[in-house]
Amino acid sequence: MQRVVITRYGGPEVLEVRDAPDPSPMRGEVRIAVAAAGLNFADVSARVGLYPDAPKPPMTVGYEVSGTVDAVGGGVDDFEVGDKVVALTRFGGQSSSVVVPQHQVVHLPDGLDLVHAAAIPVNYLTAYLMLVRLGNVRNGESVLIHAAAGGVGFAALQICKQLGAVTYGTASAAKHERLRAEGLDHPIDYRNQDFAAEVTRLTKGRGVDVILDAVGGNTSRKNYRLLRPLGRLFLFGASSASQDPKRNLLKAASAIAQFPVFHPLPLMNANKGVFGVNLGHLWDEKQLMNEALTELLAWWADGRIEPVIDSTFPFSQAGKAHDQLQQARNVGKVLLIP
Ligand SMILES: NC(=O)c1ccc[n+]([C@@H]2O[C@H](COP(=O)([O-])OP(=O)(O)OC[C@H]3O[C@@H](n4cnc5c(N)ncnc54)[C@H](OP(=O)(O)O)[C@@H]3O)[C@@H](O)[C@H]2O)c1
Structure with a gap:
């Protein structure tokens, strides 16, 4: 082989x-x-x-x-x-x-x-665990998907459409047309616009219910502030730390250092939730993973995702x-x- x-x-x-x-x-x-x-x-x-x-x-x-x-x-x-x-x-x-x-x-x-x-498997299970299992996204809720045109991004977008959510997504401008065709309601060109200001403008200051954030660093800080009461922030990656083609520990450490730290008292008072998800640490959850993957393949067979x-x-x-x-x-x- x-x-x-x-x-x-x-x-x-x-x-x-x-x-x-x-x-x-x-x-x-x-x-x-x-x-x-x-x-x-x-x-x-x-x-x-x-x-x-x-x-x-x-x-x-x-x-x-x-x-x-x-x-x-x-x-x-x-x-x-x-x-x-x-x-x-x-x-x-x-x-x-x-x-x-x-x-x-x-x-x-x-x-x-x-x-x-x-x-x-990886993209759809990750999106499913966040939006369905943990996030319990309801019809009409708003979801901000970072890296919307990536593998997890498209999976999340399709699942959000199933759940009836209103979607906001960050991506390079060249990818917006494809994202709109896939059903993204509000594409945001995060490279040329401050995504947080744009979400605030689009939601008339209300913010969003759920945010999927695999960018990390300072982006996570801004995301937390964008959550509405009962909002849920999902942290599941740190792509801002791996953008150099070679190993750049200094840059990676600087991105990681910008992650926010959450104290329980402000979390309680703001009615906000912060979740961590790492599919690679769920190997012992055999039944959960097997059943979720089986369900996702059935959704594909039914034309609900593609x-x-x-x-x-x-x-x-x-x-x-x-x-x-x-x-x-x-x-x-x-x-x-x-
Ligand atoms: N925790 C878990 O279990 C788990 C599982 C799967 C994936 N992940 C994480 O999820 C992230 C996406 O994975 P993927 O496989 O879907 O990657 P992908 O298909 O490579 O998507 C990456 C896309 O993200 C966009 N991007 C890069 N930097 C960005 C930034 N600062 N803000 C917004 N968008 C940015 C880029 O598109 P643009 O042209 O739009 O910039 C890029 O094409 C990675 O960080 C990965 O490690 C975590």
């Missing part, structure tokens, strides 16, 4: 495709011939050495795949060779063959595109795929194809 290896911390040139022996499934495991592997911003952060959860180089990252089961270990009753599936992978997904515990694997409903299926694919790159062009995310050129999900 082949895999994309981060050989050392650095720019996209540190990525190499390397051969490795085919893995064998043990008891309770499923082997998948990978059709596509999702690329996430976390993988870019891991490459530059700013993702503490990732293994040390040389390593293969990747949290999600789609593909076809080609071997099963003992004790696996729900899957057989030939099944089309989607799976969460605890690193190592950017490989042509992966072995995964069966609870991390879900059947792909008939009629759905096997390659595009790799765009569902993954937006920016581009697909063969493993040999993984560096270009990383660039696409890091240079913020993507509109939707970037996938790697073995």
Whole structure:
């Protein structure tokens, strides 16, 4: 089998495709011939050495795949060779063959595109946990989605539309038309406008009910102030800390230092909630993750959501795929194809 290896911390040139022996499934495991592997911003952060959860180089990252089961270990009753599936992978997904515990694997409903299926797990689970499970977004509530044209952004937008929310989203101006077509009510060009002033203007000073913030730093500070009473702020990333193509610890530390600190008394008095979400720390919540992923695939089968694919790159062009995310050129999900 082949895999994309981060050989050392650095720019996209540190990525190499390397051969490795085919893995064998043990008891309770499923082997998948990978059709596509999702690329996430976390993988870019891991490459530059700013993702503490990732293994040390040389390593293969990747949290999600789609593909076809080609071997099963003992004790696996729900899957057989030939099944089309989607799976969460605890690193190592950017490989042509992966072995995964069966609870991390879900059947792909008939009629759905096997390659595009790799765009569902990370982005949609993250958005779903925030908006549905924790945020309990109600019809008519207002949601501000940062990085609205990214992978999580489109997933969040589609789920907000399902829930009947009014949506505000930050993105480069060139991406606004696509976002409007996807149903975003109020695109905001955060690069040329102060997004907080714009949200205040658009909401006539009322602010918003829910904010999805993976930018971090000073942006989080402004977000907290934009919340209405009973508003919920979701902190789930720090992309402001990983914008340099190489490892820049000073810049990263400066972005992290600008995160606000929340004291309980002002939180109580303002009736505001602040939540942290990290999908990569939910591996023990097997049933929750399996059921949520199954539900999201059913939503896709029903036409309620539809993954937006920016581009697909063969493993040999993984560096270009990383660039696409890091240079913020993507509109939707970037996938790697073995
Ligand atoms: N905690 C979790 O479980 C979890 C799970 C998944 C993702 N995440 C986080 O969510 C974020 C998005 O991930 P993704 O995979 O969806 O990334 P993505 O598809 O690469 O989206 C990134 C987009 O964000 C926009 N952006 C960059 N800096 C921004 C800023 N300062 N303000 C607003 N928008 C900005 C850029 O588009 P523009 O051209 O519009 O600037 C860029 O294309 C990342 O920080 C990632 O680490 C967290």
